[in-house]
Amino acid sequence: MDERSRALEAAHRGATAFLATLEERPVWPRATLDEMLATVGGPLPQDGVDAATVIEQLAADADPGLVGIPGGRFFGFVIGSTLPAALAADWLVSAWDQNSGSAMLTPATVALERVAGQWMLELLGLPETASVGFVTGCQLANFTCLAAARHAVLARAGWDLADRGMRGSPPVRFVVGADRHGSIDRAARLLGVGRAEITVVDSDAQGRMEPAALERTLEHGEGPLIVCLQSGEVHTGAFDDLAALIPIAHRNAGWVHVDGAFGLWAAASPALAHLTEGAAAADSWATDAHKTLNVPYDCGMAIVRDPADSIAAFRTGGDYLVYTGLDPWDVTPELSRRARGVPAWAALRSLGSSGVAALIDRLHANALTMAEGLAAIDGVQVMNDVVYTQVMFRLETDEATRALGAAVLAEGTAVVTGAEWRGHAVLRCAMSSWVTTRQDIERTLAAVRSLVAA
Numbered sequence: 001m002d003e004r005s006r007a008l009e010a011a012h013r014g015a016t017a018f019l020a021t022l023e024e025r026p027v028w029p030r031a032t033l034d035e036m037l038a039t040v041g042g043p044l045p046q047d048g049v050d051a052a053t054v055i056e057q058l059a060a061d062a063d064p065g066l067v068g069i070p071g072g073r074f075f076g077f078v079i080g081s082t083l084p085a086a087l088a089a090d091w092l093v094s095a096w097d098q099n100s101g102s103a104m105l106t107p108a109t110v111a112l113e114r115v116a117g118q119w120m121l122e123l124l125g126l127p128e129t130a131s132v133g134f135v136t137g138c139q140l141a142n143f144t145c146l147a148a149a150r151h152a153v154l155a156r157a158g159w160d161l162a163d164r165g166m167r168g169s170p171p172v173r174f175v176v177g178a179d180r181h182g183s184i185d186r187a188a189r190l191l192g193v194g195r196a197e198i199t200v201v202d203s204d205a206q207g208r209m210e211p212a213a214l215e216r217t218l219e220h221g222e223g224p225l226i227v228c229l230q231s232g233e234v235h236t237g238a239f240d241d242l243a244a245l246i247p248i249a250h251r252n253a254g255w256v257h258v259d260g261a262f263g264l265w266a267a268a269s270p271a272l273a274h275l276t277e278g279a280a281a282a283d284s285w286a287t288d289a290h291k292t293l294n295v296p297y298d299c300g301m302a303i304v305r306d307p308a309d310s311i312a313a314f315r316t317g318g319d320y321l322v323y324t325g326l327d328p329w330d331v332t333p334e335l336s337r338r339a340r341g342v343p344a345w346a347a348l349r350s351l352g353s354s355g356v357a358a359l360i361d362r363l364h365a366n367a368l369t370m371a372e373g374l375a376a377i378d379g380v381q382v383m384n385d386v387v388y389t390q391v392m393f394r395l396e397t398d399e400a401t402r403a404l405g406a407a408v409l410a411e412g413t414a415v416v417t418g419a420e421w422r423g424h425a426v427l428r429c430a431m432s433s434w435v436t437t438r439q440d441i442e443r444t445l446a447a448v449r450s451l452v453a454a
């Protein structure tokens, strides 16, 4: 066998061996970063090594520092596992090595991504003519959509950003909710919108923007306007009332952007679609496939209602780039990139629309089961309305809550992560993994129960 085939076989063995340990290994890593640096670090040796040997050593050395993210009991942050078809497709993507920015260069992967984009628009109930740009994640999707938004609202105000730049441009009013995701602020910062230029609208106890507060905010001020709304708050899972909020922003000639990293997927479930009602009226949407859809990192989508708005912001003038209609690189800030949308195509094809709906419903049902089980533990308080996949809970004091969070990680059965909500320490449990079973939830509840009792 040649070196490449032996290396690929070693990778296959290493991957399946790792996946086989997920059921029993502690979910939190056994090694620290410093221990991992000691294992894999040191000066670069002068002589090379056979590829299969490199891969075997890599798999063995990394193992103690790996997190059980693809298993059924990782509930930290909002992170998904990986569906079998998506994982295997991801391997093909690397083997194919297609630079997927251009339709002329890589027709197979561009077609697969285009179809994946169409399927997603349909599932999410968004306009079928929107542009879908595949980016690394929802952070970049927020950035990409907001770059298109800024370009468009300035163009409507008679200012050509590509030509004249930001200096001297009409100020853009940038309006966000109090419980927006931090990636919105970072996207704004990268776009040259400072903290002092952001207007924050009050939200309610679950983190939903108050329509009356948005109305009041927009009464004052004029000029180019961007309003950022949210489907799926990371602590509570709450959804902004898009049907009420989007018309208010549009009456004020605003561009509406929706950050729906994991929440927009509620639209794919007939039982939960009411949560995103009204979403289709927005002007741009950012979402992830690597969270709720359970594909490997990196896979976010920047969706813009009018493709002309993405093209105006992103098409390059490089004359070596052959124009062949709408190219992937026309709608995102990137040129060369892997075919990151192909695993999303494979995930969608393996599930079918009914499978996607069933996945979302199961994640929601898991959240309800977890919340019910947690609430039944003496001293545990569930803090949010569990409308979707997020469960937020705490013990009586901040100190006890933080201690419980640390104890869960050390005990190893599951991972939940700590956060702050309205000035209180909380723990968050996100149901994002297709792998999670009722038994995983019961094992987790049993572990939390005995840690709380101790």
Ligand SMILES: *Cc1c(COP(=O)(O)O)cnc(C)c1O
Binding pocket: 078, 136, 137, 138, 139, 140, 181, 183, 232, 233, 234, 259, 260, 261, 262, 288, 300
């Ligand atoms: C996760 C998340 C993001 C950032 O997405 P990445 O894929 O981590 O870049 C943005 N907004 C919300 C609401 C999120 O949950």
